[in-house]
Amino acid sequence: MFQRLPEACDSASRTSIHFTLDGLPAEGFAGDTVAAALLALGRDTCRQTAVSGSPRGPYCMMGVCFDCLVVIDGVGNRQGCLVPLREGMVVETQAGKREIGR
Amino acid sequence: MTRLEQVSDLQPSYDVVVVGAGPAGMAAATEAAAHGLEVLLVDEAVSPGGQIFRAITQTPLRNREVLGEDYWRGRAAADSLLASGVHYLPGATVWHLDAGLQFGLSVGGRAAAVTARRAVLATGALERPFPVKGWTLPGVMSAGAAQTLLKASGMVPQGRVVLAGTGPLLWLLASQLVAAGHPPTAILDTTPTGNWRHAVRAFPGFLRSPYLAKGLRLLMRVRRAVRVVPGVTELAIEPGASCAAELVFHRGMRPAERMAADHVLLHQGVTPNVNLANAAGCALEWSELQACFRPRSDAWGRSSIEGIAITGDGSRIAGAEIAALRGQLAGLDAACELGRMDAEARDKLAAPIRARIATYDRGREFLDRLYRPSDHFRLPHDEALACRCEEVTGRQLREVAALGVPGPNQMKSMLRCGMGPCQGRLCGLTVVEAVAAARGVSPADVGYYRLRSPVKPITVAEIASMPRKASDEKAVLRV
Numbered sequence: 001m002f003q004r005l006p007e008a009c010d011s012a013s014r015t016s017i018h019f020t021l022d023g024l025p026a027e028g029f030a031g032d033t034v035a036a037a038l039l040a041l042g043r044d045t046c047r048q049t050a051v052s053g054s055p056r057g058p059y060c061m062m063g064v065c066f067d068c069l070v071v072i073d074g075v076g077n078r079q080g081c082l083v084p085l086r087e088g089m090v091v092e093t094q095a096g097k098r099e100i101g102r
Numbered sequence: 103m104t105r106l107e108q109v110s111d112l113q114p115s116y117d118v119v120v121v122g123a124g125p126a127g128m129a130a131a132t133e134a135a136a137h138g139l140e141v142l143l144v145d146e147a148v149s150p151g152g153q154i155f156r157a158i159t160q161t162p163l164r165n166r167e168v169l170g171e172d173y174w175r176g177r178a179a180a181d182s183l184l185a186s187g188v189h190y191l192p193g194a195t196v197w198h199l200d201a202g203l204q205f206g207l208s209v210g211g212r213a214a215a216v217t218a219r220r221a222v223l224a225t226g227a228l229e230r231p232f233p234v235k236g237w238t239l240p241g242v243m244s245a246g247a248a249q250t251l252l253k254a255s256g257m258v259p260q261g262r263v264v265l266a267g268t269g270p271l272l273w274l275l276a277s278q279l280v281a282a283g284h285p286p287t288a289i290l291d292t293t294p295t296g297n298w299r300h301a302v303r304a305f306p307g308f309l310r311s312p313y314l315a316k317g318l319r320l321l322m323r324v325r326r327a328v329r330v331v332p333g334v335t336e337l338a339i340e341p342g343a344s345c346a347a348e349l350v351f352h353r354g355m356r357p358a359e360r361m362a363a364d365h366v367l368l369h370q371g372v373t374p375n376v377n378l379a380n381a382a383g384c385a386l387e388w389s390e391l392q393a394c395f396r397p398r399s400d401a402w403g404r405s406s407i408e409g410i411a412i413t414g415d416g417s418r419i420a421g422a423e424i425a426a427l428r429g430q431l432a433g434l435d436a437a438c439e440l441g442r443m444d445a446e447a448r449d450k451l452a453a454p455i456r457a458r459i460a461t462y463d464r465g466r467e468f469l470d471r472l473y474r475p476s477d478h479f480r481l482p483h484d485e486a487l488a489c490r491c492e493e494v495t496g497r498q499l500r501e502v503a504a505l506g507v508p509g510p511n512q513m514k515s516m517l518r519c520g521m522g523p524c525q526g527r528l529c530g531l532t533v534v535e536a537v538a539a540a541r542g543v544s545p546a547d548v549g550y551y552r553l554r555s556p557v558k559p560i561t562v563a564e565i566a567s568m569p570r571k572a573s574d575e576k577a578v579l580r581v
Contacts (some may be wrong), residue, residue, distance in 0.1 A: 001260050001262070001364075002251055002257040002258065002259055002260060002282075003257065003258055004255065004256055004257050005163070005256045005257070005258060005283075007162065007163060007164050007165060007256060008162040008163060008255060008257065009256070011540075013162075014162060014176035017230060019165070022549055024174075027173040029162070029255070031157070031160055031161075031162060031255060032254075032255050032458075033253065033254070033255075036251055036254065036255045036257065039251065039257065040255070040257055044241050044346065045240040045241040049493065050450070051493040052493055054457065054493075055239075055240050056238060056240065057240035057243070058243060058247060059237075059242070059243050059244055059247060059490075059528075060228070060243070060244050060246065060247050061140020061243070061244075061248075061250040061251060062153055062228070062246065062247070062250060063146050063247070064228050064375070064527045064528065065490065065525060065527070065528050066491065066522070066523040066554045067238075067490065069523070071128075075211075075560065077523070078115055080249075082146060082147070082193075082552075083146050084193075095317075
C-alpha cells in the first residue's frame with residue numbers, strides 16, 4: 001500500500017475528493033489520478049486481464065502499460081493513471097475485457 | 103500561455119504543433135512562440151512537466167530536499183511556458199499523425215483533426231521492459247511509477263520495498279525515498295559487473311561532465327541508508343504467502359536467495375517512446391550502445407519525413423538537461439523553416455546551446471556503457487510474460503522464432519504479441535531482441551513493429567464526433 005507523506009495530506013492545503021469504488025464510498029485528494037487514489041487506499045489490483053483473468057494493477061503510471069484500466073462513470077477501459085480524480089466519480093474495477101456498450 | 107480545455111477550442115491549423123510537455127516539448131514550444139509562431143502544445147498529462155518534472159506546477163510536496171534541486175529546476179521551464187504565447191492543450195490523446203502533418207487528437211471522448219506546418223514530437227522516454235517471471239503481479243511496478251506517485255501525489259510505498267535493476271533512475275528514486283524518510287529495504291543491483299570494463303574508456307569524459315558530482319552524491323546518500331545487493335544475475339518474482347511478492351534471485355554461482363517484499367520496483371533504463379513517430383512513418387534506427395530503436399534524426403531533430411522533427415529523449419536518450427536544449431534547437435529550426443529567421447541567425451543562436459549540450463553529452467557514454475542492462479535481463483525468461491497485454495511468454499516467443507519467423511511483425515500474426523492496448527510499448531524491444539537472438543542476427547536486421555494509427559485506443563464514437571464537411575459525407579455515402 002502507498003502512504004501519503006504528512007505534507008501531502010494536510011487537509012488545510014489539500015481538497016478532499018469523494019468518489020465511489022465498486023459501490024462503496026471512498027476518498028482521495030485533488031491532484032490524484034484515479035490510479036493513485038486506488039493505490040493510496042491499498043488497492044493494488046484494479047482489473048482482471050481479458051486473456052486469462054489474472055489480477056493486474058498499475059505498472060507504469062504514465063499511460064503506457066494499460067494495466068490500470070478501470071471503469072469510470074460507466075465507461076470501460078479508462079486508463080486510471082491518466083484520469084484526474086473528480087468529486088462524485090463512480091469507479092469500478094474491470095473484470096476482463098470492456099463490455100460492449102460500456 | 104492560453105490553456106485550451108476541449109477540442110472545440112482548437113483552431114484547424116497551427117504553425118507548429120508540439121507533442122509532449124516535458125523538458126524538450128516545453129522548450130521547443132516556448133522557443134517557437136518567442137519567434138512569433140502560432141504554437142499548439144498537446145500533452146497527455148493534466149499539467150506541464152512530462153515525467154521528469156511531473157506535476158511541477160502542482161505537486162503537494164513542499165520540502166525541496168525530497169525530490170531534489172534537479173526536479174525543482176523544472177519550475178523555471180514551466181514558468182517560461184506559462185509566460186509564452188503557446189496554446190496548451192492538456193489531458194489530450196494524440197492518436198494520429200501522417201506525412202501530411204495532420205494530427206488526430208482527443209480530449210474527454212471528443213476528437214478533432216489539426217494540421218501543422220511543422221510538427222515537433224517530444225514524446226519522451228519510457229522505461230525499458232523488464233521481462234522477468236512475475237513482473238505482472240500486483241505490487242510489482244516500475245521505479246518510474248513510484249516516482250510519479252511521489253511527485254504528483256506525495257505518496258511513498260509502505261512496508262518492505264525492494265528496488266531491483268540498474269540505471270540512474272533506480273538510484274535517484276532510492277535517494278528520494280531516503281530523503282522522504284522512507285528508505286527502501288534493499289536494492290538488488292543487476293548492473294553486469296563486466297560493464298565497468300567497457301565503461302572505463304568513457305570515464306575521462308564523465309569526469310569532466312556535470313554528472314560526476316551529481317552521481318557521487320546520489321550513490322553516497324543511498325549506500326549509507328540502504329542495503330545494496332550487487333551482482334544479481336538471475337531474478338524472478340513469485341506471489342508471496344504473507345506479502346505481495348517474494349523475490350528469488352541468484353548472484354553468479356551462489357545458491358538462490360529469497361526476499362519478501364510488499365512492493366517491488368523494477369527499472370533497467372529508459373528507451374525512446376517511438377510509437378507516434380513510427381506510425382507517422384518516420385524511419386527508425388537501432389542503437390547498439392543504448393540497445394533500443396530510435397527515430398533517425400539530424401542535428402536539428404529533423405526526421406526522415408519533411409516537416410516532422412523529433413526531439414528530446416524521444417529521439418535519443420540523453421537526460422532532461424540535453425532534452426530541453428535540443429527542444430530549443432527544434433524550436434529555432436521551426437522558426438527558421440517558417441521564415442522567421444534565416445539559417446545564419448538560427449545557427450548563431452544555436453551555437454551556445456550546442457556548447458552546453460556538449461558539456462553534458464561527454465558524460466553520457468559512460469552512463470550508457472555502465473548501466474547497459476545484460477542480455478539476460480533484456481531477453482524474456484521462459485516463464486515471463488514478454489507481452490503483458492496478450493499474455494505471451496518468452497517460451498512461446500522462442501518456440502515460434504525457431505520455426506523461422508523472421509521478425510516482430512510476423513510474430514504478431516503468430517502470437518498476437520504487440521496487438522493489445524499498449525501497442526507494443528512494453529513488449530516491442532523484448533520481441534525484437536528475442537527474434538534477433540533466435541536468428542543470431544542484430545536487432546537492426548530484424549526491425550521493429552510496423553505501427554499504424556490510431557496509436558492509442560479510441561472509440562468509433564470519438565471518430566464519429568469529429569466535425570465533418572458535406573464533402574466528407576459525400577465521400578462515403580452511397581447515392
